[in-house]
Amino acid sequence: AHLDRIAALNPVLNAFLQVDTDGALATAADVDSRRAAGEDLPRLAGVPIAVKDIACTQGIPTTAGSKTLEGWIPPYDATIVTRLKDAGMPILGKTNMDEFAMGSSTEHSAFGPTRNPWDLDRIPGGSGGGSSAAVAAFLAPLAIGSDTGGSIRQPGAVTGTVGAKPTYGGVSRYGVIALASSLDQIGPCARTITDAALLHEVIGGHDPMDSTSIDAPVPHLVAAVESGKSRDLTGTRIGIVRELTGEGYQAGVQARFDESVELLRQAGAEIVEVSCPHFQYAMAAYYLILPSEASSNLARYDAMRYGLRVGPDGVDAPSAEQVMAASRDAGFGDEVKRRIILGTYALSSGYYDAYYGQAQKVRTLIARDFEAAFEQADVLISPTAPTTAFKIGDKMEDPMAMYLNDIATIPANLAGIPGLSLPSGVADEDGLPVGIQILAPATQDQRMYAVGAALE
Numbered sequence: 461a462h463l464d465r466i467a468a469l470n471p472v473l474n475a476f477l478q479v480d481t482d483g484a485l486a487t488a489a490d491v492d493s494r495r496a497a498g499e500d501l502p503r504l505a506g507v508p509i510a511v512k513d514i515a516c517t518q519g520i521p522t523t524a525g526s527k528t529l530e531g532w533i534p535p536y537d538a539t540i541v542t543r544l545k546d547a548g549m550p551i552l553g554k555t556n557m558d559e560f561a562m563g564s565s566t567e568h569s570a571f572g573p574t575r576n577p578w579d580l581d582r583i584p585g586g587s588g589g590g591s592s593a594a595v596a597a598f599l600a601p602l603a604i605g606s607d608t609g610g611s612i613r614q615p616g617a618v619t620g621t622v623g624a625k626p627t628y629g630g631v632s633r634y635g636v637i638a639l640a641s642s643l644d645q646i647g648p649c650a651r652t653i654t655d656a657a658l659l660h661e662v663i664g665g666h667d668p669m670d671s672t673s674i675d676a677p678v679p680h681l682v683a684a685v686e687s688g689k690s691r692d693l694t695g696t697r698i699g700i701v702r703e704l705t706g707e708g709y710q711a712g713v714q715a716r717f718d719e720s721v722e723l724l725r726q727a728g729a730e731i732v733e734v735s736c737p738h739f740q741y742a743m744a745a746y747y748l749i750l751p752s753e754a755s756s757n758l759a760r761y762d763a764m765r766y767g768l769r770v771g772p773d774g775v776d777a778p779s780a781e782q783v784m785a786a787s788r789d790a791g792f793g794d795e796v797k798r799r800i801i802l803g804t805y806a807l808s809s810g811y812y813d814a815y816y817g818q819a820q821k822v823r824t825l826i827a828r829d830f831e832a833a834f835e836q837a838d839v840l841i842s843p844t845a846p847t848t849a850f851k852i853g854d855k856m857e858d859p860m861a862m863y864l865n866d867i868a869t870i871p872a873n874l875a876g877i878p879g880l881s882l883p884s885g886v887a888d889e890d891g892l893p894v895g896i897q898i899l900a901p902a903t904q905d906q907r908m909y910a911v912g913a914a915l916e
């Protein structure tokens with residue numbers, strides 16, 4: 461049924477870059493026969509899933525939304541893909557994304573934008589717009605996303621779905637194409653919080669192949685959701701982050717957020733206001749740290765080992781450097797080039813301390829702001845994004861306007877803490893979905909699921 465729906469709607473939505481019909485049907489048939497034989501199967505066996513095209517899938521092309529990797533077929537699976545397969549989940553295909561996950565709208569994909577199922581003229585968020593649009597339009601019940609500065613949560617918010625960024629290190633990144641290694645995290649996209657928790661438990665947990673992976677069992681997220689469903693938050697302290705509300709937030713977004721706060725209060729939660737004064741520097745720090753790490757990670761696309769290789773025009777016997785330069789020029793899009801140049805500059809000798817080093821210090825101050833806030837509250841909340849989905853084309857000429865969409869999601873990545881976006885209705889002025897973000901201290905992912913369940 462999902463493959464039929466993809467066939468019918470993907471030509472319009474462009475949520476999938478690759479559909480693996482044969483592979484998905486084979487897994488489904490295998491699960492059916494094992495079930496018929498009376499085998500005790502994992503909880504999500506037979507439930508199909510879409511995977512963001514940033515995770516390597518053996519035998520299935522993986523592009524990260526870039527022309528640089530067009531046609532490349534990974535020889536191995538990312539750990540998360542292995543876990544999905546071990547769980548008996550048919551993989552429907554690979555979803556569209558901003559090139560190398562740089563963007564907030566999926567318009568920076570080399571393979572055309574994904575459209576928001578709520579309004580086809582609008583963006584589905586980014587960089588994981590393909591995964592969230594697929595889930596929102598019932599092309600897939602579940603999807604995998606990656607979140608470096610909000611790429612699971614913001615697409616969740618603007619498509620009316622659930623998206624969770626686990627604690628940094630909570631889900632393996634082995635075999636996931638790196639954007640900014642100190643920020644990247646893999647997580648679930650779903651339509652309900654229960655579904656998100658179920659998927660999170662499948663993909664989470666220690667992986668010796670990822671040196672940043674936390675060596676501890678996955679938190680009990682499904683149980684946390686169950687406990688939250690009683691809607692009794694007596695004794696739970698919930699902090700509203702002053703710097704992430706009010707000015708700059710669309711009226712309908714703020715109104716839905718205020719309503720959610722009221723619901724939490726009615727459920728017995730104690731609402732407090734917290735201040736995180738260094739969040740005003742989060743965007744600046746992020747746009748030094750991310751380009752720096754990305755410029756280093758993307759150095760591997762040198763046209764020698766894999767990916768696109770072209771020679772410079774009119775040169776008979778080009779040097780390796782000329783081939784690299786021509787290939788990188790032809791393979792990378794504008795946003796990727798912009799960030800590589802920024803990052804290379806920030807890391808260059810003589811500037812390193814002034815830019816990258818300084819940004820790392822600001823990052824520490826932001827982590828301390830969170831620590832102080834979590835002394836006053838068990839979880840923190842804010843709107844997930846300042847606006848509802850904007851029109852395709854609206855922010856493509858203005859990178860700063862695009863970047864500002866992540867103002868509320870970026871601090872969590874800088875601090876490594878988990879965050880969840882949950883639908884909280886639609887804005888009165890445009891009828892488009894609004895998301896509420898719930899943040900918890902590192903390794904306390906179960907808290908955001910419990911509070912989210914009380915609100916769902």
Ligand code: GLN
Nearest residue numbers: 561562563608609610611
């Ligand atoms: N939109 C943010 C950026 O462009 C976040 C991207 C992400 O989380 N991958 O950097």
